[in-house]
Amino acid sequence: MNSNDSTSDKIVFAHIMKTGGTTVAQWIQRHYERSEILSGASGWKELKSMPRHVFGPIKFVRGHFGSGILDVFGKHNGFAAIALFRDPVERVISHYWHLQHAADDMRFPFAKEPGFAIEDFLEHPQLQYIVSNYQTGNCSAVLGAEDDPAEVAQVSEETWSVNIDVAKSYVDRCEVVGITEDLSGFIAALSSRFGFYPDYKLRKQRSYRQPTSLSEPTVSRIRRLNEVDLELYHYAKARAAEPHKHYLLGAPANPNSVTPGGAINWRPGMPYWGTGWSDLVADERNGHIWSLQSTASMELAVQQNESYTLVFSLCRFVAAFQQEGFSLLCDGRAVTAVPLAAPLDGGGQMFVAYLGYAERAKLTIGFKVSRLLSFKDIADDPDHRKRGVALSHLTLLSCGTRPPA
Numbered sequence: 503m504n505s506n507d508s509t510s511d512k513i514v515f516a517h518i519m520k521t522g523g524t525t526v527a528q529w530i531q532r533h534y535e536r537s538e539i540l541s542g543a544s545g546w547k548e549l550k551s552m553p554r555h556v557f558g559p560i561k562f563v564r565g566h567f568g569s570g571i572l573d574v575f576g577k578h579n580g581f582a583a584i585a586l587f588r589d590p591v592e593r594v595i596s597h598y599w600h601l602q603h604a605a606d607d608m609r610f611p612f613a614k615e616p617g618f619a620i621e622d623f624l625e626h627p628q629l630q631y632i633v634s635n636y637q638t639g640n641c642s643a644v645l646g647a648e649d650d651p652a653e654v655a656q657v658s659e660e661t662w663s664v665n666i667d668v669a670k671s672y673v674d675r676c677e678v679v680g681i682t683e684d685l686s687g688f689i690a691a692l693s694s695r696f697g698f699y700p701d702y703k704l705r706k707q708r709s710y711r712q713p714t715s716l717s718e719p720t721v722s723r724i725r726r727l728n729e730v731d732l733e734l735y736h737y738a739k740a741r742a743a744e745p746h747k748h749y750l751l752g753a754p755a756n757p758n759s760v761t762p763g764g765a766i767n768w769r770p771g772m773p774y775w776g777t778g779w780s781d782l783v784a785d786e787r788n789g790h791i792w793s794l795q796s797t798a799s800m801e802l803a804v805q806q807n808e809s810y811t812l813v814f815s816l817c818r819f820v821a822a823f824q825q826e827g828f829s830l831l832c833d834g835r836a837v838t839a840v841p842l843a844a845p846l847d848g849g850g851q852m853f854v855a856y857l858g859y860a861e862r863a864k865l866t867i868g869f870k871v872s873r874l875l876s877f878k879d880i881a882d883d884p885d886h887r888k889r890g891v892a893l894s895h896l897t898l899l900s901c902g903t904r905p906p907a
Contacts, residue, residue: 514582523564530692610628679742680692703795796871807860814839
């Protein structure tokens with residue numbers, strides 16, 4: 503498929519902070535066109551400032567909205583809700599470390615001061631909605647009310663006054679429910695329901711947690727502060743354990759399938775099946791995605807017994823010497839990637855590789871580097887995420903059918 507629209511269903515994901523939602527959302531985003539993702543708002547304040555006409559093409563909504571987002575993007579306009587919950591004690595501890603170390607979250611600067619202990623976190627009056635039943639508060643919006651959900655008096659942007667019955671009702675409205683402690687099960691359920699490519703090797707995103715050893719009294723206090731959240735967590739956990747009620751009709755469709763002319767043309771921002779890639783990095787050109795594993799892959803649907811040539815562009819490595827250890831794989835075997843003579847505008851390089859005949863109706867292309875690096879490794883840069891190569895273009899071309907034996 504090379505159109506400007508994905509075939510994926512509409513999904514709304516009211517991401518609760520520190521449950522693993524960023525990791526899941528980035529994986530889901532691979533299945534949508536960039537224009538189909540609500541990327542201009544991650545909370546109510548941003549959403550309210552957006553003109554409503556931009557919502558037309560949106561098919562994936564994620565952010566810290568709380569369950570009230572279903573009044574805007576809900577079943578009434580074709581959206582299926584999904585939800586992810588975490589053991590409340592673990593979530594509270596994770597939120598403490600987030601406020602300590604997340605440089606882009608300055609809502610509570612006092613939480614970043616040296617000596618601000620988790621006991622201080624549990625006691626601070628401004629943080630009570632975070633440390634006590636935060637997940638239930640996220641799910642406590644009364645849906646279908648006439649009031650604008652963003653205008654209703656709330657504890658914070660994403661939380662409402664805690665109401666376990668309303669929260670359970672919200673869980674019941676969700677088509678797929680998961681728990682962080684079984685993220686693979688959540689991925690499997692989403693893949694079964696929506697036809698996604700199941701990637702069970704997702705790297706944690708925005709995790710700041712340090713080794714933590716808490717006293718039993720502190721853990722007991724967190725439990726007391728989250729008795730309602732514990733009830734909701736066990737309710738969601740039981741729902742997640744139920745057999746899947748929704749199944750795909752037929753096999754899921756790979757968004758990158760050869761056209762009748764035998765070609766696939768992919769650019770970052772288009773949907774894809776694969777593993778080991780970052781979210782889209784937009785730039786003045788077409789953007790790129792980074793490999794985050796030693797071998798990142800992309801799966802292409804092809805015609806069996808056809809031969810294919812691959813043309814692809816790498817806009818950069820973290821460090822130039824990584825190119826010396828770069829190799830291209832096709833279904834696990836090394837193939838020769840020949841660099842074309844002329845470098846791309848702004849740097850980077852285009853390569854061409856003959857892949858041979860497809861033994862199956864798919865080709866798995868691997869982009870391998872011998873060493874991952876972070877920008878912090880080579881410069882005075884706070885970015886410590888390990889990366890390999892930045893992929894900015896991929897084209898597959900048919901070269902003919904295998905002659906009869």
